[in-house]
Amino acid sequence: MNDILGKTGSIWSSAHPAGQVTFIGGHRGSSIGAMENTLAAVKLAIAESADFVETDLRLTRDGIPVAFHDANLERLHDDPRSVAELDLAELRAIHPQTMTIADVLSVAAGHVSVLLDTKIGEPHALRRSIEVLGPWLGDGTVAFGTRSTATSELIRQELPDCPILGLYENYADYPVLAAMGGLWARLWEEDASARTIAELQELGLKVIVMAGRRSADAVGLISRDALATLLEWRPDAVMLNDVKTGVAVRDTAIHQSIFT
Numbered sequence: 001m002n003d004i005l006g007k008t009g010s011i012w013s014s015a016h017p018a019g020q021v022t023f024i025g026g027h028r029g030s031s032i033g034a035m036e037n038t039l040a041a042v043k044l045a046i047a048e049s050a051d052f053v054e055t056d057l058r059l060t061r062d063g064i065p066v067a068f069h070d071a072n073l074e075r076l077h078d079d080p081r082s083v084a085e086l087d088l089a090e091l092r093a094i095h096p097q098t099m100t101i102a103d104v105l106s107v108a109a110g111h112v113s114v115l116l117d118t119k120i121g122e123p124h125a126l127r128r129s130i131e132v133l134g135p136w137l138g139d140g141t142v143a144f145g146t147r148s149t150a151t152s153e154l155i156r157q158e159l160p161d162c163p164i165l166g167l168y169e170n171y172a173d174y175p176v177l178a179a180m181g182g183l184w185a186r187l188w189e190e191d192a193s194a195r196t197i198a199e200l201q202e203l204g205l206k207v208i209v210m211a212g213r214r215s216a217d218a219v220g221l222i223s224r225d226a227l228a229t230l231l232e233w234r235p236d237a238v239m240l241n242d243v244k245t246g247v248a249v250r251d252t253a254i255h256q257s258i259f260t
Contacts, residue, residue, distance in 0.1 A: 048247060101133055126155070145165045221242075
C-alpha cells in the first residue's frame with residue numbers, strides 16, 4: 001500500500017486531522033491514461049501511487065455488481081439499453097472491458113482504499129450488492145459513496161462499521177450525514193473554497209473534492225495551477241482523472257511547505 005502518509009490501512013476511517021496531507025484518488029481509476037472503470041485504469045492508479053480509487057457501482061439483471069458509470073450504454077456504445085436490463089455476459093459482449101466490483105476489490109486489496117460511487121438506490125438492489133461484496137467489506141478499506149440520506153441510512157443499518165461518504169447534491173443534508181455517523185462529504189471543485197471545506201470539517205466530516213465540472217467531458221479534469229490552489233485550502237482528499245499529475249502536484253506542495 002502507498003505509504004507516503006504512513007498509512008497501514010484504510011484512508012476512510014484513519015485519523016486525519018484537518019490540515020494534514022491531502023489524499024489523491026483516481027476517478028474511475030487513472031482514467032486519463034486508460035479507459036474509465038477498467039482493470040487497466042485501476043492498475044495504473046495503483047502504479048501512479050494513488051491513495052484510493054473510485055469506481056461506480058451498478059447491478060446487472062442477473063444481480064452482479066459491476067463498475068459502470070452510466071445508467072445505459074448510449075455514451076460509450078450508442079446503445080440505449082440500460083445496465084440493469086442486461087446480464088453480465090450480455091454487457092461484456094457489448095463492453096468487453098466491463099469489470100465486476102469483486103474484480104476491482106481483488107486488485108485493490110493491499111494497495112489502495114476504494115470508493116464505490118453507489119448509483120443504485122433501491123433497497124433490494126443495495127442489499128443484493130452488499131450480499132455479493134460481503135467478503136471485501138470487513139476491514140474498512142471500502143467506502144460506500146451515497147447520493148441521499150436514505151441510502152446512507154440503509155448502508156449504516158446493513159453495514160454499521162462501513163465508512164460512508166456522502167455524494168449529495170444538496171449540501172444542506174451533510175449535517176444529517178454527520179449526525180448518523182457518516183465520515184466524509186464531497187464538494188464539487190466549483191463549490192470548494194477554504195471556507196466551505198472548513199465548514200464541513202467543523203461538522204466532523206472529512207472533505208473530498210471532485211475535480212472538474214458537472215459534465216461528462218469535464219468531470220475529473222483540473223489544471224496543475226488550479227489543483228495547487230485547491231490543495232492550499234486543505235481538503236482531506238481530491239479525486240481526479242490524472243493520478244500521476246495529482247500526486248506530483250501534491251508532493252511538490254509538501255516539499256515547498258517543508259523547505260519554505
